[in-house]
Amino acid sequence: METGAGSDMRGITATAERQADGSYRLNGEKRWIGNGGKDVVCVFARSEAGPVALIVEKGMPGFDAPDRYDTLGLRGNDLRRLTFRDVRIPKDNVLGEAGDGLRIAMHTLNNGRMSLGTGVVGATKRLIELAITHTNTREQFGQPLAEFELVEDKISWMTSYLYGFESMAYLTTGLVDAGVPDYSMESAMAKIAGSEFHWYAVNRVFQLHGGQAYMAGSPIAKALRDARVFPIFEGANDVLRAFVALAGLKSVADEVADLRGLNLADPIGSIGILADYVGQRVRWRVRPDRLDAAHPTLARHADKVVDQVRQLRATAEKLLRIHGRDIQARQRQQKRLAHVAIDIYAQIATISRTTALFDDQGVQASGQERYIAASFCNRAVTRVAEQFERIDDNDDEQTHSIARLAYNRGGYTPRLP
Ligand SMILES: Cc1cc2nc3c(=O)[nH]c(=O)nc-3n(C[C@H](O)[C@H](O)[C@H](O)COP(=O)(O)OP(=O)(O)OC[C@H]3O[C@@H](n4cnc5c(N)ncnc54)[C@H](O)[C@@H]3O)c2cc1C
Incomplete structure (x- = not known):
């Protein structure tokens, strides 16, 4: 750049x-x-x-x-x-x-995002291994750290999230292998989710290693230094969130007769270019049809995803009607839509992968994966519900005012009593 x-x-x-x-x-x-x-x-x-x-x-x-x-x-x-x-x-x-430069740049960036969103899967696996080894061998209060519930929480959290995001990596790379011509939306979602999950995982593994992680030469310190740039390059995550939301909103606007006149385009720089580039091809359905094939054991999770997709579409249409073209500047709402889209995509990926595993090896043999997949999907459902709730019930006005006040004052300068 x-x-x-x-x-x-x-x-x-x-x-x-x-x-x-x-x-x-x-x-x-x-x-x-x-x-x-x-x-x-x-x-x-x-x-x-x-x-x-x-x-x-x-x-x-x-x-x-x-x-x-x-x-x-x-x-x-x-x-x-x-x-x-x-x-x-x-x-x-x-x-x-x-x-043709833009098309070529987009293609390169799609690949870069996909590599980043999928590459962090391997890096996180290694971090979890390091955390398991350390917490099982380091003893405090007369027992290995691994025995404490709050240590278990961290290992469990990373394991189930990794399963979800690894599934997303398989699905995204699978789309490329299947010859799907446009995977810009999926690679952006994998990049956002993967890079942020990895950053949180590094932070937790760092915590579990205690002061040892902070020493020069520690592999965790290196991982922390490396990981920080992932949400910045190959498209800053907030910019990509806006892209995911706007590309989806544009496809909804194009589908609904009386919204077509909005002519959404070129909202903020490259996002506008990107939205134009993919707008005609992206459908904000994130392939829900695949869920028809979900294993019966996972039917409850699949049904929830189908409901979420419907709600996402209805919410997108509602926001377009409320804000019109101005939706292009409503980044707080865009962010909520993008988070929902990412979590829907991750659940679809998790359900399809686990279905394939059950079909291949049976549910009994894959009991652990069943727990992990269920845990990932249940948490995603909670996150999605929260995002939908905040579409209508939020403190966006106050957030705006607090930021403007801070800009005007040039920092944090509350008046003293
Ligand atoms: C280690 C490293 C390797 C790199 N390698 C390459 C390379 O090989 N080739 C190459 O071309 N470039 C490369 N870059 C550059 C990289 O692509 C840019 O750093 C990246 O695109 C972000 O641009 P910027 O750093 O100028 O940040 P800015 O564009 O100034 O953005 C800074 C922050 O502002 C916020 N922001 C920006 N725009 C918006 C928006 N529209 N809405 C909301 N928030 C926004 C975000 O929080 C963002 O993180 C590399 C950078 C680094 C650090």
Whole structure:
């Protein structure tokens, strides 16, 4: 990304001028580019025909990767500033056509989000193993830490959430394997849920290791440093939440005759571009039809998901009628819708995975998974209900006023009695 273009891709200022021979002249600067010291990088720039994606090779005159950033974590990533001064990019190094840059960027980001949302599954597994080993061997008050109920809670919480988010990872990657052309919504949901769950899990495992985790060289300290950036890069999570909500709202608006005139588009920078890009294809049903095949043992959970999907659609339509186009600025409501959509997706993934397991190995043999899946779904139901409740019963006005007051005062400065 660039200094002026972080979450908002519209701010990109790097330029690519097409030359008579079909090559491009690239000028500009990028910052925080992962593995920027490698032989080849893909650069997005403005061109007369729209955004263009260019392959830039090490050694091309005018291309430099001068500074390596020192970072809090992910220190194996060779993070660089890249500079381009009249770099000649031959025609053969143009990816797709000029104007295709956004589509290519979206595709790359979808893959990045999917890798992040699924990669944290493996990282969390390792953390749980470390926590189990530590709490079983470290004794306090005359017994292993693992024997305390509040330690059990943490291990159990991580295990059942991991099962849910791992199921989400299987379903999302499964969609790609099945050749589903557009998985932008699912990869965004996997990224948000996976990165936030991982952060909470790191925090809990850190707590269980006590002071030992805080010592330099501790693997948990490293995990903590690495994990903090996951909700920031590949699309900041709040930006992705808005994307998930707006893409869904747009599909509802397009479906309902008297809402079509709202013409939802371009709400906030790249979200608008994204919503436009997927709007025509995304249906806010998150494939509920799959639930018909849920194992009878899981029917209770499946029925609840079907109800949630109906309520989500009705709520989206209601909010569109209340706010009209202004829904694009109502991020608090968007966030609630996005959370519901993510939890619905996670329950669908969990139910389908567990159904496949029961069909394959029988319910008795998979007793542990049955508990874990039920626990994940039950908690998701509670979270979803809470989000729906807060759509109508919230303190959004006060929240707005408190923030504005804090902005005006420039900090926390309550008057003293
Ligand atoms: C370790 C690392 C590796 C990276 N690797 C790459 C790379 O390989 N290639 C590349 O191109 N870039 C890379 N980046 C850049 C990364 O993509 C950006 O950091 C990211 O897009 C966020 O942009 P920003 O940091 O400028 O934050 P900003 O856009 O300034 O956002 C900061 C915060 O503001 C809030 N915010 C922003 N917009 C909104 C909104 N619309 N609604 C509500 N809240 C909002 C969010 O809380 C957000 O976290 C990397 C960054 C890091 C730290």
